Amino acid sequence: MAGQWCGMLPDKDGLNGGGGVQDGHPAEDPSVTLFREYLRLKTVHPEPDYDAALKFLERMAEELALPMKKVEVCPGRVVAIISWIGSRPELKSVVLNSHTDVVPVYEEHWKHHPFAAVKDADGNIYARGAQDMKSVTIQYIEAIRRLKAAGKRFSRTIHLTFVPDEEVGGHKGMETFVKHPEFQKLNMGFALDEGLANPTNAYTVFYGERNPWWITVRCPGSPGHGSRFVENTAAEKLRRVINSFLEFREKEKQRLNTSECFTLGDVTTINMTMVKGGVAYNVVPAEMDVSFDLRIPPTVNLQEFEEKIKVWCREAGEDVTYDFAQKHMDQNLTSTDENDPWWQAFSSTCKAMNMTLKKEIFPAATDSRFIREVGLPAIGFSPMNLTPILLHDHNEYLNEQVFLQGIQVYERLIPALAGVAPLSAEL
């Protein structure tokens, strides 16, 4: 290991771990100590230490006295499943999903080492994954631990699924897992997965996601010498393509900024992310390409939207074509209708705890999209209110009180969901 933080990592038990009163500080809640321990595992891309995570989860399963299954969905990519079988295991199950990987860090921008899980005087715990989403993993585990200790049992089976590779697109994780026979065996009725922090007192819940389209537009043109007015150049076409895409971008930005009820999830974002072409200063190139990252809300008609792109290309000039590096077409939304039994259980529990919910479309992509794609309902929810959104950012942190409050939220949510009365299709 290299870097400025060498030798500054706290020991395994953490700064305040171990219980009792140390130096006049009250003992740390064991759930917080466990959270900080999990944060110290380096499940960071590009080479996540998944073995460490699996070992940790095996220990959790042992402590909870629940069976854990390991499903290798791709070489070196294991989905772990801890199951608490319900009293009526034939009913559809509740799945509590979390991913074990985290995104890379720029260590020099962090005030504490990103894998030390330092807790400051205000109780803020700094680590990569503190929000996205190691907090949720430990909150699930601790809620289950407390419910088991209280002697509870529910009619529906609860599965905790721990998946790899969410942060690199889920291709060797959830995307493959949903097609695996072991996924079928979960007999899933409803899933909870990650959401985002909310800086206000409210909690954000996500019932759908925007579809990512990654597109490259190719502009061929007549080559020639850089000293002439060559006709039909690639650059002229490129300019028209860029203008069309960026003018639309501007309109969507205006739409977002002028409507109070819009969030990022309600509009289409377009960003020009790559440009290629050219060989020399004095050679007019035979082709120039430009790539865009588009995120399209589920309310947009995708066929019509692609027509628009076709028109932009046609208008740009002769032989302008496009192709997709990624084109998601799933527009399934999870029901937030008050008559939906899952949503009813979720929302009424939150209401009973005086929590304000804000329903939104997730602006980026999570593993929930693969669950929704196979026709199952999933709600994205990370119980973090009064917290700035710091996922993938420097100095990602979560306050220990917010973290502990989240465990209590799951202690109420899990019984409500696992106690949903048999649905008409289950009778």
Ligand SMILES: [Zn+2]
């Ligand atoms: Zn995440």
